[in-house]
Each structure stands twice: as structure tokens, then as C-alpha cells.
Amino acid sequence: MAHPSGEGVKPAVLVARRIFPEVLARLRQHFDVEANETDDVWSAAELARRLQGKAGVLTTGTERITAELLAATPGLKIVANMAVGYNNFDVPACTAHGVLATNTPDVLTDTTADFGFALLMATARRMAESEHFLRAGLWNRWSIDMFAGTEVHGSTLGILGMGRIGQGIARRGAHGFDMRVIYHNRSRLDAATEAACGATYVSKADLLAQADHLVLVLPYTASNHHIIGAPELAQMKPTATLINIARGGIVDDAALAQALRSGQIAAAGLDVFEGEPQVHPDLLTVPNVVLTPHIASATLATRRAMANLAADNLIACLTEGSALTPINPEVLSA
Ligand code: DGY
Numbered sequence: 250m251a252h253p254s255g256e257g258v259k260p261a262v263l264v265a266r267r268i269f270p271e272v273l274a275r276l277r278q279h280f281d282v283e284a285n286e287t288d289d290v291w292s293a294a295e296l297a298r299r300l301q302g303k304a305g306v307l308t309t310g311t312e313r314i315t316a317e318l319l320a321a322t323p324g325l326k327i328v329a330n331m332a333v334g335y336n337n338f339d340v341p342a343c344t345a346h347g348v349l350a351t352n353t354p355d356v357l358t359d360t361t362a363d364f365g366f367a368l369l370m371a372t373a374r375r376m377a378e379s380e381h382f383l384r385a386g387l388w389n390r391w392s393i394d395m396f397a398g399t400e401v402h403g404s405t406l407g408i409l410g411m412g413r414i415g416q417g418i419a420r421r422g423a424h425g426f427d428m429r430v431i432y433h434n435r436s437r438l439d440a441a442t443e444a445a446c447g448a449t450y451v452s453k454a455d456l457l458a459q460a461d462h463l464v465l466v467l468p469y470t471a472s473n474h475h476i477i478g479a480p481e482l483a484q485m486k487p488t489a490t491l492i493n494i495a496r497g498g499i500v501d502d503a504a505l506a507q508a509l510r511s512g513q514i515a516a517a518g519l520d521v522f523e524g525e526p527q528v529h530p531d532l533l534t535v536p537n538v539v540l541t542p543h544i545a546s547a548t549l550a551t552r553r554a555m556a557n558l559a560a561d562n563l564i565a566c567l568t569e570g571s572a573l574t575p576i577n578p579e580v581l582s583a
Pocket of ligand 1: 310331332333334335357543545546
């Protein structure tokens with residue numbers, strides 16, 4: 250039984266989604282843990298109810314930490330996202346409430362860059378479309394242009410958003426596939442990083458006009474909403490492919506479906522969607538798009554590393570007032 254003074258009482262934390270048992274066991278060494286051991290997403294009201302009396306929460310990208318939720322959970326000290334992206338957090342509201350927010354950068358960079366490149370290749374070389382054709386029993390002869398795709402090696406790779414993952418994709422393209430790599434980003438990289446990535450900074454207009462394969466790797470913010478819509482798709486080459494491994498909402502999915510159907514661009518590869526897990530119905534009916542269910546970071550090794558890093562942030566924050574990967578470190582010094 251806990252001592253009446255509170256001494257020796259473990260802080261209470263919530264784990265909002267099923268994670269690896271060994272990570273849960275590690276958290277239980279430090280905390281009194283309430284865990285959702287299913288893949289069901291709690292409603293905002295349910296999350297707020299379960300957060301009463303909790304000092305920390307481990308979330309995934311699907312739990313929204315809003316100003317309203319923070320106002321209703323006064324004991325909360327840390328929200329630890331098991332994702333590098335944190336558009337599910339209202340960070341200014343976290344800071345205003347003195348709540349530390351953390352994410353999981355670095356541990357997923359190469360795995361996600363691998364996937365971005367795989368999706369680019371699958372899209373350019375029409376792998377999903379041709380596999381469906383084969384499975385449907387339609388393959389009865391060879392023909393000279395059957396599922397002829399777009400060249401990857403030696404082509405121009407465009408990257409919008411040049412953070413860690415964008416840089417990983419650039420290196421794969423420049424050094425592995427002999428591609429000319431161009432990028433656009435809020436801020437230009439320093440010359441040494443550009444050289445290591447083999448990448449050249451261009452305007453957004455040049456990126457859209459010149460890329461044979463355009464990969465989106467930028468964070469979702471209100472100002473990035475539909476940053477690729479009908480006007481931008483109209484500036485791309487008719488032979489171009491578009492790859493989105495960033496976040497739904499960056500691309501206007503309805504406009505993209507229309508551009509794919511009309512042949513305004515050649516093909517797209519999408520791992521993220523507006524309103525996922527729902528997918529715009531028009532995207533489901535166009536053949537020239539490869540669709541995957543938000544799995545760019547999904548290898549067991551990487552997902553374990555992400556869960557462990559989120560757990561480490563909870564432990565560091567609630568046992569010693571620090572964090573490994575804070576988003577709003579000013580909360581720690583306040
Ligand atoms: C991330 O880490 O932001 C990914 O999208 C979640 O898998």
C-alpha cells in the first residue's frame with residue numbers, strides 16, 4: 250500500500266495504444282501504468298477521462314492532444330508521441346499548460362527513407378498495377394510496352410521538405426541511383442549537407458516543373474494544407490510521379506485523383522491520406538496509384554526503437570525532469 254505521505258508512490262501514466270509488451274514492462278518498473286492493450290482508438294472524451302490523475306501519456310499519431318483536453322487534465326506533465334510527426338499535438342497549448350511534448354526523431358529516419366524510395370520505385374515501375382493484373386489471370390502474352398513505366402536511375406528526383414528523412418531519400422537517389430536531386434525547403438541546407446546529399450536547392454516552381462519523381466516529406470502544418478493541389482499538379486510533367494510519405498492533408502487527394510485520371514501526371518504512390526484510415530473513394534478507383542496504409546516506419550526493429558524512445562522520454566521527464574527528444578524544451582527550463 251502507498252505511504253500516506255505519497256513517498257514511494259509511482260507516478261501514474263497512460264499508454265493510449267497497444268505497444269510492445271517489453272516496453273510496457275519497462276514502463277511498469279517506473280510507473281503505475283494504465284494501458285490500452287488493443288488497437289482501438291479512444292474517443293477524445295474517453296482519453297480525457299482516462300487521463301485524470303495521470304502525469305504522462307504515451308500516444309501514437311492518432312491521439313489528439315488539444316487545448317481542450319489539456320485544460321481538462323491538470324495533472325499532466327508530459328505527452329510522449331510515438332511518432333516523429335506531431336501534428337496531432339497542439340504544441341503551443343502544451344507549452345502554455347507547462348506540459349512537455351516529445352516525439353521520436355532519428356530512430357526511424359533510414360527505415361522511412363527506405364520505404365519512400367521503395368514506394369517511388371513501385372510507383373514508377375507500376376508494380377502494384379501489374380501485380381493486380383497478374384493475379385486477375387489477365388497475363389496471357391508478352392507485349393513490348395506492357396506496364397512500361399518511368400525510368401528511375403538517372404532521372405530527376407525532387408524532394409519537398411528536406412529534413413532528416415528527405416536527406417535520407419536524397420542520398421539514396423544521388424548515390425544509389427545516379428539521380429539529379431533537387432529540393433525545396435523552408436530553409437536552405439548548408440553547403441556541406443547539400444554536398445553530402447548530392448542535392449541542389451531550387452524554387453518550389455522549379456521543383457514542380459523539373460522533377461521526374463517528386464517526394465513529399467514535409468511536416469503537416471496549417472500553412473502546408475493542400476500545398477499540392479490542382480494548381481501545383483498542373484505545373485508537373487505529364488510523365489511525373491508523386492510520392493507522399495509525409496501526412497494526409499498536404500495533398501488535395503480529390504485533385505490528385507482527378508490529375509491521375511486525366512493523365513495530368515503519370516502516377517502516384519501514397520502512404521498517407523486525408524482523414525485516414527478512410528481513403529478518398531476516387532483514389533480507390535484509379536489504377537495508376539500505389540496505396541499503402543501509413544507503414545513507412547513499419548519494421549519491427551524501428552517500431553520497437555520508437556516505442557522505447559517514447560518510453561525513455563516518459564521516464565526521463567517524470568523521474569529526473571529531462572527528456573531525450575523534447576519538442577518544447579522551454580517547458581523543462583520554466
Ligand atoms: C511518424 O513517425 O510521424 C510516422 O508517420 C508514424 O509512423
